[in-house]
Amino acid sequence: MKTIDLYQYKELFSAYTELRVQENTELNITFVDGNITKNSQSSTSGVSSRTYLNGSWGFASHAEISEEAIKKVIKEATDNAKFLDAKVNKRKGPLPSRVAHVEKDFSTKKARLTQKELIDFLKEIDEMITRKYHNLTSRRIILNTLDIEKNLLTSDGSYLKAMIPRTFIHISLSLIKDGEPVTVFDAYGGRGQFEDVFSSPSDFEEKIDELYRHLVNKSEGVLPDPGMKTCIIDAEIAGVLAHEAIGHTVEADLVLGGSVAAGKIGQEVASPLISIVDFANTCFGETCPVPVYIDDEGTEVKDAILIENGVLKGYMHNKESAQYFGVEPTGNARAYLFSDEPLIRMRNTAILPGNDTLEKMIESIDDGYYLVKASNGQADTTSEFMFGVRLGYEIKNGKLGRAIKDTTISGVAFDVLKTVTMVSNDMKWESSGWCGKKQPMTVGMGGPAIKCQINIGGR
């Protein structure tokens, strides 16, 4: 990304102002049955400025990164704030701040692979699949990479220069069983550029064998019996529960928008076995999938403790919501593109591990389900959440049974989490998806396996 000395524009700030230069670089290669159906790279960069005046915000952005464009966005943002302030005159005081200077770069130090080498890598995985499995109707391999580079300066003195990449290979296998298509897919990868995340196509052999085994099981699978069931939500998807069921309801802007979590701080909302934290950048000494060091308002981050031993402890804040609630901002203000304003977003939301083992948890259930992989999810102001389940198994008399077809689980978070009776002692992170809230956003979701009562869809 073009390096700009942002400090030279500081004298143009006439009120509280953020100035951000950002570039999002993406790569997508899609193989469908050995054909390359998408082979593209993209770069989106530009400059934006946001100004706060007595409670009104003005924002402006420009795709050009030049002295003229930077001056223009600072002026336009200021003019927009003035326009609104003249109309609504909120007379709010200055925003709280916790300034910091941070530089973080997660770029690979290895030599970068060319597009041809990346295509050859995927082609080798594709050939491995066709060599091993002959009854597939279709196979799909998608490489998605995203590098986000940000350079931020705020008028209260914070500075950030960061490069946070992520890389994922998605593999999808389909077959036709009794005239109906059956599909399984999974995503592999995480934080880092391709060279740091993947080393050899042969590393995928076991993953594909496992995926194929699930495909065969699913093709012989059954629709679940709908209704309230005892389920084990695997560690791979417990993070989705943390994100959808609790996370969204305790984003301070949703709390102000009527969330049921309003006024519940200090109350018991879950089993004492449940603790949930939105980690900023580090969890148990390890860097999180989506580390944030200074948010896009320039706030030095801190972990947001959401639920501790079943008791609701706090919300996730930006500067303005922290001012409203009279607390410190947590550093949850994040923007996706240069042209997006920061919104309250989760970072790495996780349920903390407990003391049980997955094996014992399965053994403890006579009739229920073990839910292994999730698809999309949605939250609600009432805390009634849902998420799609694309892979799961019956549990009968303490043992795994038949696979189940695609389904959805739902429940009221504050009720479901009170039914948790076992929590496994391991923890996994998932970060291949997107969180949607006006803008898309990369997030990390983590947790252990959870045993609880939940409503499952089926016929």
Next chain:
Amino acid sequence: MMSPKEILKYSLEALNRLGAQKSQVNLTLTEKHEVNLEANEFTMVRTTFDTAIVLTAIKDNKKGTISINKSDIKSIDSAAQDVILVAEASLKDEANDIAEYQPSKVFSSGEKTPDLEMMYYRMNELVKQIKEKYPKIILIQVFLYHEFKESYFANSNGVGYVSNQGVYNFFAMFSSKDKEKTSSFNYTSFSLKDLGKELLSCGTLDILLKQLKEQTTTRPVEGKFIGDVIISPDAVNDILDFLTRSLSDNAIISGTSIYKNKLEKQIASSLLTVYSHPVSEEIYNGYFVTKDGYEAKNITIIDKGVLKNFLLSLYGSKKTGLKYAYNDGGAFVIEKGETALDDMIKLVKKGILLMRFSGGYPSDSGDFSGVAKNSYLIEDGKIKYPISETMISGNIAEMLMNIQAISKEQINFGWQVLPWISVKGVTISGK
């Protein structure tokens, strides 16, 4: 600084010089002005200026694409070199192609310049109306923006199109609060040609707000039963998403679409007719040119239940030997029926009025399950009470065959036009 047409010409020449046998360039300049509300208060005015250039090169039947958002010579030169490398790295595929020559054309719709004062006026009017009419409503997030897009398309076969489109877009998400009780949120969106009408009268906004004020007290339906579901225009989208996915490139090429062999065959009740109308008076947020560089055509997707068209791209069409759609999907219009919504409700013995569906992605075979949000139990032809913690499940393909009635009423969202649809045979389960 080059003009947009000079940028296109320069880009095509650069790609040709670097060895592309076929090439295309798409340049879009966007200016956006937006007024935002959060928690019933005005929060922000936002202005964005963006540029997008997509360069596509085909060399020896290998294709590559690069998108950038800079239009200076240095950036274009660099992107042109990169896209050739991307194409060279690809695999040969004879289905890679660009649009054939068509005469140049300029299209225009909507207003170029936003009326910021009027945008503020309409939003302020909405806040006041809601405060008076629905005092328990909290506007969680609302934004109204005007977008003006100048789009230029050119390819090495001599295609040259220009589209100038101005449109206002509105989105609102809201909940209702009554002391300690809170409702589920609901949301809707619509596009407008101008700001001549008050926002509350557009789309389904007033209907949803009116319902929401009574949704702070809900209860699950009892037990499990097979019943009827009347799907609201906002919730019909979930069906259209499945149809789009099943009729597009990936599903048809890979053979995972349940409709792959169903062209000219009955896939829905004869009551259902679905169009994609990107170029029509009633759609304000459509498109004039397809992504492949053909003039967009309005098409019929389902005619009285019979599948008439897939939504294949030029690549998908050449790969499968099936007809190119001259249409990128979206801008859906479902033909209205002959039954009034009130009469549709009267015909239901036991079922629900589905206002919002929150569910997992349907499987390739159409199986779906999810939560009926902001919805109502219907018994003996009457709406009984607002429900929560109630799931519905079924199969979309079967549901399309099981349509019982389509409403006389249609909602024009400006980006699509949809009625209420009543279906039978859906599994409904509560507590």
